[in-house]
Amino acid sequence: MAQQDTGQAMPPLSFETYRVLIPPILGLTLASTTTDIVVQQAHRTTGVSTFNGTAMIIAALIAGMLFLSTLTVKRFTKRFISRFIFASIVVSGLCCLALAVLHAYGVQLSLTGAVALQAGVAAGATFIKFYWLRKLRGTSAQAAVIVVFCALAISEFITFSLSFSGELMWYIVGTILTFAQFSVVRISRELGAAGDPFPAVSESYFGTNEDRFSNRSFLAVATLGIWFISVPMGMGLGFSSGEAIYMSTVPRFMVLLFVIIVSxxxxxxxxxxxxxxxxxxxxxxxxxxxxxGAVFLSIWPNTISVGASFIMGSSLVLQTFVWYLTIAFISFGWRDPFYYCTLSWVSMTLLFVAGMRLDGLITQLFPNNTPVLISIMSLFVLIGAQVVFTKLLSSPSERTERRQTAGEAITEEDIKRVPLMGVLAITPQEHPAMVQQKPDVHIATSVMEMGQRFGLTGREVEVLTLYALGHTQARVSEELKLSTNTVHTHIKRVYEKTDLHSRQEILDYIAEYGSPRP
Structure with missing residues (x-):
């Protein structure tokens, strides 16, 4: 049997345990499919969106306003989140419906009207994705991988199937899929948070030894790498004039095949x-x-859809990897989850469009531009892969490494020296994760205070302590010699008394209102 990389193993496969992952898989799938078929023409072209990316740029600007709001709001309230997802579904669904009705009656939209409706679909569907990524906060890396890659594979299969249909069918299906989100959201609330049965462990996300300070810095490094690799992907999608490439049946099937294999x-x-x-x-x-993709673009410049299929497959994998990293940011960062969602998505989207526009600029300067484009694409890939991934990810800063070797505690100043850590808000704002802290003692003490504050029984305090420490309900029942149903009942009563509805919310409460750390 292959050895596991982390000490956190996934529980045995059963519907009872894994059903909590179904709503986020469905939610991401429905939102992604809506974007793919309505805004990206069911991947019949490599365009980021219709109208040469304009609709997606407008959606990115709208998302940018949400990002700016996160700079002043520490945490959005539950009421705001409920209204946010409701408005996102309604806006995206109504825009899809309007496109369907207008197309059915043969109404010719003006350019402004068409762009506005497409941007509404893109923004609404994207915000729905943000909601589902937010719901995965505090979820283990293993569960996050299963969710995002299942969503990618299912979404791409549906998109490929619908690529043989016409625009009217795309708009109708987009409307149905969007309004179906209401049911998925309701089911998700009934099942609870995915982080409860699958709690997050930082080392599982970052794939490094748990004592290495570079765990959190991986996020900053990976983000920088994504920025560099997004540009050549955009250039490949718009090769070589900056216009979207038409994808016939075979290249579209190749994209589906790449996605299925990787997923x-x-x-x-x-x-x-x-x-x-x-x-x-x-x-x-x-x-x-x-x-x-670059090789095939160079070999067959007159049949660029073959090379474009490789690049499009790579871009879809990148978008899914961004989901995965966003969940990591959300789980271990101190800002509101929408901060990380908007920062990652807006950056990647704008860089995709910038890469396509760069193609057009180079074409004007160099009419026979294939070697130039391939060279520039290779340069960006080299920077992203070698300089960022190999060098920065390989080890922490020398000063930090010396302090670890000497057995000294890592200070907040060390944290600030890691590239982009402050900008990306990866470490907790008030309590950076230092090696000398004792989180078990802190959590246990804080849970006792919660027990007094909310009138919890002694048994509820015992259950909540183990639960907050990351134990599954099954493990808690073993430790306390209780049945699983009894443990579930105690946790449900704790939720009712505290008005906190997931393990992550309990940990957030402890971090903000619990006893001071030693």
Whole structure:
């Protein structure tokens, strides 16, 4: 049996345990499919969106306003989140419905009207994705991988199937899928948070030894790598004039095949808890697809859809990897989850569009531009893969490493020296994760205070202590010699008394209102 990379193994496969993952899988699938078929023409072209990316740029600007609001709001309230997802579904669904009705009656939309409706679909569907990523806060890396790659594979299969239909069918299906989100959201609330049965462990996400300070800095490094690799992907999608490339049936099927193979491999790794493979070989997969795409673009410049299929497959894998990293940011960062969702998505989307526009600029300067484009694409890939991934990810800063060797505690100043850590808000704002802290003692003490504050019984305090420490309900029942149903009942009563509804919310409460750390 293959050895697991982390000490956190996935529980045995059963519907009772894994059903909590079904709503986020469905939610991400429905939102992604809506974007793919309505805004990206069912991948019949490589365009980021219709109208040469304009609709997606407008959606990115709208998301940028949400990002700016996160700079002043520490945490959005539950009421705001409920209204946010309701408004997102309504806006996206009504825009799809309007497109369907207008197309059915043969109404010719003006350019402004068409762009506005497409942007509404893109923004609404994207915000729905943000909601589901937020729901995965505090979820283990293994469960996160299973969710995002299942959503990718299912979404791409539906998109490929609908690529043989017309625009009216796309708009109708987009409307149905969007309004179906209401049912999925309701089911998700009934099942609870995915982080409860699958609690997050930082080392599982980052694939490094748990004593290494570079765990959190991986997020900053990976983000920088994503920024560099997004540009050549955009250039490949718009090769060589900056216009979207038409994809016939064979290239579209190749994209589906790439996605299915990659998704199957990483879902398997997730179930096997081989998380080190996720954080390293996912880069290899993206770069191999991107490199092969560049090779075929160079060999067959007159049949560019073949090379474009490799690059499009790589871009879809990258978007899914961004989901995965966003969940990591959300789980271990101190800002509101929407901060990380908007920052990652807006950056990647704008860089995709910028890469396509760069093609057009180079075409004006160099009419026979294939060698120039391939060279620039290769340069960006080299920077992203070698300079960022190999060097910065390989070890922490020398000063930090010396302090670890000497057995000294890592200070907040050390944290600030890691590239982009402050900008990306990866470490807790008030309590950075220092090696000398005793989180078990802190949590236990804080839970006792919660017991007094909310009138919890002694048994509820015992259950909540183990639960907050990351134990599953099954493990808590073993430790306290209670039945699983009894433990579930105690946790449900704790939720009712505290008005907190997930393990992560309890940990957030402890971090903000619990006893001071030693």
């Amino acid at each position: 199957a491999l990483w879902i398997r790794n997730g179930f096997a808890s081989r998380m080190r493979a996720i954080t390293t070989s996912i880069w290899v997969a993206m770069e191999v697809l991107l490199a092969l």
